[in-house]
Amino acid sequence: MAKSKFEYVRNFEVDDTCLRNCWIVVRLDGRNFHKFAEQHSFTKPNDDRALNLMTRCAQAVMEELEDIVIAYGQSDEYSFVFQKKSNWFKRRASKFMTHVASQFASSYVFYWKDYFQDQTLLYPPGFDGRVILYPSNQNLRDYLSWRQADCHINNLFNTVFWNLVQKGGLTTSQAEEKLRGTLSGDKNEILFSEFNINYNNEPLIHRKGTALVWKKIDEITTKTIKLPNEDKEKEIVVTRTRKKVTPLHCDLIGEEFWEEHCEILEDDS
Numbered sequence: 001m002a003k004s005k006f007e008y009v010r011n012f013e014v015d016d017t018c019l020r021n022c023w024i025v026v027r028l029d030g031r032n033f034h035k036f037a038e039q040h041s042f043t044k045p046n047d048d049r050a051l052n053l054m055t056r057c058a059q060a061v062m063e064e065l066e067d068i069v070i071a072y073g074q075s076d077e078y079s080f081v082f083q084k085k086s087n088w089f090k091r092r093a094s095k096f097m098t099h100v101a102s103q104f105a106s107s108y109v110f111y112w113k114d115y116f117q118d119q120t121l122l123y124p125p126g127f128d129g130r131v132i133l134y135p136s137n138q139n140l141r142d143y144l145s146w147r148q149a150d151c152h153i154n155n156l157f158n159t160v161f162w163n164l165v166q167k168g169g170l171t172t173s174q175a176e177e178k179l180r181g182t183l184s185g186d187k188n189e190i191l192f193s194e195f196n197i198n199y200n201n202e203p204l205i206h207r208k209g210t211a212l213v214w215k216k217i218d219e220i221t222t223k224t225i226k227l228p229n230e231d232k233e234k235e236i237v238v239t240r241t242r243k244k245v246t247p248l249h250c251d252l253i254g255e256e257f258w259e260e261h262c263e264i265l266e267d268d269s
């Protein structure tokens, strides 16, 4: 086909190929969710409807898009890890970022009513996205550890803060003042002595966030077959192994998770 004289504009497109042999991580974060949470009456400090909706959207992203080996989410964010050798869209960063963000955002609207029956969606939410490349398994593990540590730090703070306000009768500025400069040990102590709460017994989903991994499951179905040379039909049991996205609320920082899910970190070569 002959080229039009306009064709040259293509040369203005810049190359954004992700370096080979690196893990490709896409992290999304809700735009101005401080306001979004207020306007949609999210419960404080954690709204399980919102957290489960986020996970439902992440599951849709993992199932619809190629090559995602693990996802991790907390608060209004989710990270998606694409396998090192992925050649999806020739590793173009903009394709990864935009497909993840748009699939996630449309899912958020699509599945909203399944989680928020009594709360209408008041305006369309948005999510920002970024792409980060990690060359080594250690870097990837440290990235996920960083996000999970962030979840822990924020959740411990928010749990004490909202107990002081909701049960302790403090104003938000008094609670802020009381917590200024406190270490995690102090926060655990306030929770225990003032509210009889052992932080370690708080729900895992709030303390650890949510990891989504592929799990093999055996799907058992019955099938009716017609045998050759016979008139009768026969029912047989068929077992199919299928991969299913499964949510886990566990520690990602220690060795145990990575030993149990050794298929995620492939050979570091």
Ligand code: DGT
Pocket (backbone or CB within 6 Å): 029, 030, 031, 032, 033, 034, 035, 037, 042, 043, 044, 045, 046, 047, 048, 050, 051, 075, 076
């Ligand atoms: P951004 O990301 O710069 O556009 O601004 P924000 O407001 O989204 O800030 P970010 O992402 O640092 O913080 C997440 C906000 O989302 C935080 O203000 C609290 C809110 N949020 C997330 N999950 C929950 C929840 O389960 N319950 C409530 N009440 N708020 C939540």
Ligand code: MG
Pocket (backbone or CB within 6 Å): 029
């Ligand atoms: Mg942010």
Ligand code: MG
Pocket (backbone or CB within 6 Å): 029, 030, 031, 032, 033, 034, 076
């Ligand atoms: Mg945000």
Ligand code: MG
Pocket (backbone or CB within 6 Å): 029, 030, 075, 076, 077
């Ligand atoms: Mg955030």
Ligand code: MG
Pocket (backbone or CB within 6 Å): none
């Ligand atoms: Mg097209």
